[in-house]
Amino acid sequence: MADKSIILDYSCCLAEIIGGNGLNREQVDRLEKEMVAVHEKLAQMRADDILGFWNLPWQDGLETAKINNLVSKWRDKIDNLVVLGIGGSALGTTAVDMALHGVWRLALPATGQRPLKIWVADNSDPRNFYSLLNRLDQDRTLYNVVSKSGSTAETMSQFLIVSERLNKKLGREKAQSRIIFTTDPQEGALRYLAEREGYAALDLPSNVGGRYSVLSSVGLFPLAMAGHDINALLEGARAMAERCAVPEFAKNPAYIFAAMAISAWRAQRNVLVMMPYVSDLFGLAQWFVQLWAESLGKRFNLAGEDVFVGQTAVAATGATDQHSQLQLFMEGPQDKLLCFLSLDNYGRDLEIPCLYDDMPAFSYLGGRSMSELIQSEARATASALALEGRPSLSIRLPSITEHILGQLLFMLQAATVAAGAMLNINPLDQPGVELSKKLTYGLMGRSGYEEFKAKLLKQATPYIV
């Protein structure tokens, strides 16, 4: 099992390795003590059944059976699955599909068996959505409407548009069969509509929030449709959940991650950069950005006091961003913690040939492989930061498989709730987005929100140039 496990290396957060900006022994000891209380808090949350995501790796077979039935029914009849969802209903699916099928999965011609394409429509942008609706072959397309609340404006508007188009084209009954909901098992407009009109509907458990939902039907259904092994994904998550359940600080990757990130935050490092040295993991970094931002960005602590906490996670790609953001990371303010993701086995490799060997810009590359180059760059960048006394974490992935991704997704979710416990805030809610929603309802003329229209900024302002 050891060779199939991801490894978290925190040496570059320690004073012993990077000098004065790292944690000294005493600080690590204090963190270790703090994590005892964090462990108790999380155990209590699990006992109270509010950490629903922690149960997902052990979910019973009922939901996966429903998913498998839908996959059997549709897999050969369609080429495209369009996911209508935003935020947590979109990011996890994109993260895993991109990791396994590549950033160019929708663009490159297939070799061998053509995989089903997942198109994630995660915006209310008409430019974008128009081209999708008008250029995909609708006879070979299935829609998955994903919304926990069943009332997300962006997703509901997409659903209404798609619904009417399919009704006109296929007739009502056939149109309805082309749309599958994923929503709360009891509540909300989509659930009500599913029951009233007979739409197929998958369950997102009530105690699982959108940003923690990738291992529920929200992620599992589209990922299974695209041919990914969802059992291996859950199995990887189970293996990691066991590692994250141990009380010992130094053995628990979620606790180490949370402790390093939050101690950095307390030392004015308000930016956490998630930087995989794998282009195909950019989606995973974007998934993490939401998880960390929405879970930890909070005005109130659990005692109801103003605290205004939250570390800004930034998605980057190595080696690409060495030519974009690295200058800032190396020389800018000491306001960041970097987290690198490195990969042992890229699955594919390319030999760099010996050409123009009389020229020093080329000769050292000849005979090496591209994976050696990118792995050297990852190691060099972490080393360069360390030499400048700048801290980083490194997550080492043996390969990119469903099992490894399941481990990684679970670890980062467990680290997020551990970080929430350290900050003494609720990592599961998002009250701050309500005002903007209500102002939007006011503008869109939704009944009951008239008062909010008056609060909007005027569109004409003298302060323009």
Place this chain on the structure above:
Amino acid sequence: MADKSIILDYSCCLAEIIGGNGLNREQVDRLEKEMVAVHEKLAQMRADDILGFWNLPWQDGLETAKINNLVSKWRDKIDNLVVLGIGGSALGTTAVDMALHGVWRLALPATGQRPLKIWVADNSDPRNFYSLLNRLDQDRTLYNVVSKSGSTAETMSQFLIVSERLNKKLGREKAQSRIIFTTDPQEGALRYLAEREGYAALDLPSNVGGRYSVLSSVGLFPLAMAGHDINALLEGARAMAERCAVPEFAKNPAYIFAAMAISAWRAQRNVLVMMPYVSDLFGLAQWFVQLWAESLGKRFNLAGEDVFVGQTAVAATGATDQHSQLQLFMEGPQDKLLCFLSLDNYGRDLEIPCLYDDMPAFSYLGGRSMSELIQSEARATASALALEGRPSLSIRLPSITEHILGQLLFMLQAATVAAGAMLNINPLDQPGVELSKKLTYGLMGRSGYEEFKAKLLKQATPYIV
């Protein structure tokens, strides 16, 4: 002309509108005085001919004639242009092509005339590059190797791999004709090789750095190949360059942008979020991330003193990120300035039909359009932030055309060097990336870099979990 100009609205940076976190009259007056000195500095830099990008909108016709010749020669013979480049050699091309042809430009089946596809290979990741090389029809593919220095390791390794493959397939002469360089007009390995071996080569002027090069051949050649109107792009840039040349603070959008961003930075807002309410502008936000990070993230000021400055730019997408990062932006620390990009005309629109009108989650949407929804969300979010006393800038785009993009690109570049002048640093260099490069050379066995190998972090560490 007025209706074709972009507008910068800075009202939500002012105390008059957002209260105590905004700038009061006196602070604005001080900024206005500061910008007098900034204006003189920039004028001196232009006189010294070191702000090469400022001349690009007026570039003589020689280089564009070369570009047009190459386009005429190749346009009908190929379907794919692969750009081998990283950082500034990649981001501007992606930004403009994505803005005009959409995020799904490589993936969706074409309607009407099939546009040439630009594939930007901007990483040394073998997973990614392998699939590109093996799945594109090489008979219909042209390569553009873009590197100012002519020695970028990622790009040179790609070039060697491609070169050998094409040599084997097409023979040396034909293979060479399929590879076009863009590099410094006099210096570097690529220029030398072009002259020695007879590769076609376009010029990136010596006084234009990678991140300021989108309006040089670096961007213009691939964009012209993909069918974009590069004259309109340059014309838009010229129109904006004139607006950015006026000394009056309140009439100069670059000065207003720089002054608002840097005064926010001085008030501990070390994060600047670039958030277009247009999915297709995510690439533009990523282009800006590099421009701002690499230009302003500096250890030394112009007097050689340690200053460690730099604001972290973050790319986000509205409305998508309302369901990801907005919670943090609304409730987290007051450490951010947001910059929204809104769009008047989305080019396409979709009516939201009246279905299920008995249900409040749907009824308010019926009869509205999708562009009304996203525009309402943009306005609602800026308003919600303002109500919470959180500052933002808004850039308003009339539409998305080459002309408008030319304006936007130029304005942000001019704002970046103005910000550099405010911080008293050199916005044109990137000394901080050298150490990581040298360590990589050491690992890859490049002669002369042996000493750096010893400085690397050990790979085995006791601090792992």
